[in-house]
Amino acid sequence: MPTGTAFHDRTFALCESLNYREWSGYYTVSAYETHHEHEYNAIRNSAALIDVSPLFKYLITGRDATRLVDRVIARDMRKVSAGQVIYTAWCDERGKVIDDGTVSRLGENLYRWTAADPNLRWFHQNAQGLDVQIEDISEKVAALALQGPMTGKLLREIVEGADIDNLKYFQVTHGIISKVDVDISRTGYTGDLGYELWMSWADGIKVWDSLMDRGCAFDIHAAGMLALDVARIEAGLLLIDVDYSSSKKALTEAQKYSPFELGLGRLVHLDKSRFVGQDALIREHKEGHSREIAGIEVDWPSVERLYDEAGLPPSIPAVASRVAVPVYKNGIQIGKATSTTWSPTLKKLIALATLKRDYARPGTILEMEVTVEAVRHRVPARVVKTPFFNPKRKTATPIP
Numbered sequence: 001m002p003t004g005t006a007f008h009d010r011t012f013a014l015c016e017s018l019n020y021r022e023w024s025g026y027y028t029v030s031a032y033e034t035h036h037e038h039e040y041n042a043i044r045n046s047a048a049l050i051d052v053s054p055l056f057k058y059l060i061t062g063r064d065a066t067r068l069v070d071r072v073i074a075r076d077m078r079k080v081s082a083g084q085v086i087y088t089a090w091c092d093e094r095g096k097v098i099d100d101g102t103v104s105r106l107g108e109n110l111y112r113w114t115a116a117d118p119n120l121r122w123f124h125q126n127a128q129g130l131d132v133q134i135e136d137i138s139e140k141v142a143a144l145a146l147q148g149p150m151t152g153k154l155l156r157e158i159v160e161g162a163d164i165d166n167l168k169y170f171q172v173t174h175g176i177i178s179k180v181d182v183d184i185s186r187t188g189y190t191g192d193l194g195y196e197l198w199m200s201w202a203d204g205i206k207v208w209d210s211l212m213d214r215g216c217a218f219d220i221h222a223a224g225m226l227a228l229d230v231a232r233i234e235a236g237l238l239l240i241d242v243d244y245s246s247s248k249k250a251l252t253e254a255q256k257y258s259p260f261e262l263g264l265g266r267l268v269h270l271d272k273s274r275f276v277g278q279d280a281l282i283r284e285h286k287e288g289h290s291r292e293i294a295g296i297e298v299d300w301p302s303v304e305r306l307y308d309e310a311g312l313p314p315s316i317p318a319v320a321s322r323v324a325v326p327v328y329k330n331g332i333q334i335g336k337a338t339s340t341t342w343s344p345t346l347k348k349l350i351a352l353a354t355l356k357r358d359y360a361r362p363g364t365i366l367e368m369e370v371t372v373e374a375v376r377h378r379v380p381a382r383v384v385k386t387p388f389f390n391p392k393r394k395t396a397t398p399i400p
Contacts, residue, residue, distance in 0.1 A: 006142035006204035029224035039223035046219035064130035095280030096247035142204035147194035152399030191235020236386025
């Protein structure tokens with residue numbers, strides 16, 4: 001049975017809908033109200049507070065901490081300075097992605113590593129012969145995502161001992177909120193200006209209360225997973241078990257993806273020191289990969305015409321779809337859309353799709369399956385670059 005996170009007493013009191021889901025053994029709010037509209041609007045227009053404590057979190061320390069991280073991930077950790085955060089994937093020996101997450105370099109040999117799935121055993125297996133300590137701190141460290149255009153101004157008012165104005169994108173600093181030590185990283189899963197706050201599990205409520213109290217002036221809202229799902233698709237961000245499967249859980253070879261197939265080739269440093277999956281990735285880089293995840297925009301007028309022919313007004317679910325649907329070219333299926341949503345900000349129907357590589361180039365015209373009144377149709381769709389939504393404020397320094 002799921003249990004509550006460090007913030008459950010607060011999130012439960014706010015959750016009018018009682019719409020919950022399970023995330024890594026914890027109760028997680030899907031939507032606080034009966035509809036997630038206000039929560040999504042907070043992400044894009046003001047400030048949203050999201051409990052992300054169910055993430056798996058690991059602390060890597062010791063003389064060989066950097067060697068371990070560099071051995072496991074596909075990026076060159078030796079180019080990352082203390083105070084920086086990176087997004088990365090890590091692979092098995094065949095170059096297939098096990099998981100993706102962030103690694104924060106908190107000190108010379110001190111790292112906090114986050115992941116969607118449990119990875120403790122894999123890290124230990126790769127730490128053989130190294131002077132390194134690996135601690136699962138998932139139940140010791142609580143985490144909040146503070147996302148939206150007003151979040152920088154809010155943190156500037158309540159954080160002591162940290163230069164929030166000049167904290168750059170994918171950097172981490174340390175500060176104090178309500179006498180609680182907090183690590184603050186300029187990161188998030190929404191593709192907007194935002195931060196993630198890391199604190200002691202026991203002190204999490206104090207930080208939540210301070211943010212919600214002082215955040216009233218910035219129209220802060222607690223937000224759940226439904227709003228986050230729409231925002232992360234707009235940002236072109238992948239979700240494990242939806243857009244791809246971990247190689248540890250895949251049932252077939254087709255369910256396994258390499259970083260190149262995920263569209264993360266820019267985050268693979270083949271010329272760095274030895275890392276798990278390097279030989280396979282070098283070979284794939286030379287031979288080329290056969291498929292790739294890309295963004296597509298569906299031609300909305302074509303969808304409207306289908307509803308008009310059925311005598312119905314146009315309709316699209318407000319909740320992002322995680323059901324895979326076929327994508328075609330000239331009547332032949334060449335891929336599948338795995339995450340689909342109506343973007344309230346862009347006023348477009350968008351999707352993340354796995355496509356044969358020849359058809360993944362921006363500008364390519366495809367067809368995507370749409371069902372109206374239990375009848376399947378195909379409507380035009382165009383491959384576009386991701387992220388779909390990429391505001392300048394996300395990376396601007398000093399904060400706007």
